[in-house]
Amino acid sequence: NAGVTQTPKFRVLKTGQSMTLLCAQDMNHEYMYWYRQDPGMGLRLIHYSVGEGTTAKGEVPDGYNVSRLKKQNFLLGLESAAPSQTSVYFCASSYQTEAFFGQGTRLTVV
Amino acid sequence: AQSVTQLDSQVPVFEEAPVELRCNYSSSVSVYLFWYVQYPNQGLQLLLKYLSGSTLVKGINGFEAEFNKSQTSFHLRKPSVHISDTAEYFCAVIRNTGGFKTIFGAGTRLFVKA
Numbered sequence: 001n002a003g004v005t006q007t008p009k010f011r012v013l014k015t016g017q018s019m020t021l022l023c024a025q026d027m028n029h030e031y032m033y034w035y036r037q038d039p040g041m042g043l044r045l046i047h048y049s050v051g052e053g054t055t056a057k058g059e060v061p062d063g064y065n066v067s068r069l070k071k072q073n074f075l076l077g078l079e080s081a082a083p084s085q086t087s088v089y090f091c092a093s094s095y096q097t098e099a100f101f102g103q104g105t106r107l108t109v110v
Numbered sequence: 111a112q113s114v115t116q117l118d119s120q121v122p123v124f125e126e127a128p129v130e131l132r133c134n135y136s137s138s139v140s141v142y143l144f145w146y147v148q149y150p151n152q153g154l155q156l157l158l159k160y161l162s163g164s165t166l167v168k169g170i171n172g173f174e175a176e177f178n179k180s181q182t183s184f185h186l187r188k189p190s191v192h193i194s195d196t197a198e199y200f201c202a203v204i205r206n207t208g209g210f211k212t213i214f215g216a217g218t219r220l221f222v223k224a
Contacts, residue, residue, distance in 0.1 A: 031210055033212070040216055042114075048211060058211070092154075094212075101154045103153045104153055
């Protein structure tokens with residue numbers, strides 16, 4: 001069982017570059033989420049989706065965009081990366097309560 | 111608005127000693143409560159959850175937590191820790207009035223010493 005798969009696992013970007021993080025889940029979950037994890041701050045919700053074709057802002061949405069064109073995929077985009085976006089990004093999916101997490105993407109913006 | 115406060119950022123403890131990781135939440139509505147564990151360089155995995163019913167919840171790896179509505183707490187306990195329990199632990203809540211966004215605390219790093 002793959003569960004939740006994130007690609008890539010590591011990435012280094014230069015300030016101003018763009019990139020897309022891909023999250024794929026094979027559990028047929030309706031809900032999907034993108035979080036960022038920073039030391040001492042826990043996980044903060046960036047954007048989330050309650051179903052195919054829908055997205056909504058979380059706690060820290062600025063500088064990020066998302067799309068959910070297919071139920072199994074949830075993409076997180078950075079249009080113009082900034083050093084403040086250096087973080088570990090986690091995707092998660094859930095049916096209702098328990099969330100299942102990917103292994104994370106470590107992004108460094110220099 | 112709801113929030114989660116983990117009262118200790120780091121908890122060092124000797125192997126085979128008991129441990130308690132503290133979590134308080136604030137919410138104007140009923141919530142579901144969770145503890146997740148994150149081992150180094152990995153994603154989060156569920157330890158245990160409280161949805162309803164018995165306030166004492168048992169999870170994996172010998173952990174348990176007690177929901178205390180009057181004190182709005184959900185503290186995590188283990189009677190005897192192992193070196194392998196060294197990890198970061200996150201308390202989390204979901205409002206059960208619709209929508210299932212999980213809100214996390216800042217995390218508690220448990221360090222078990224030999």
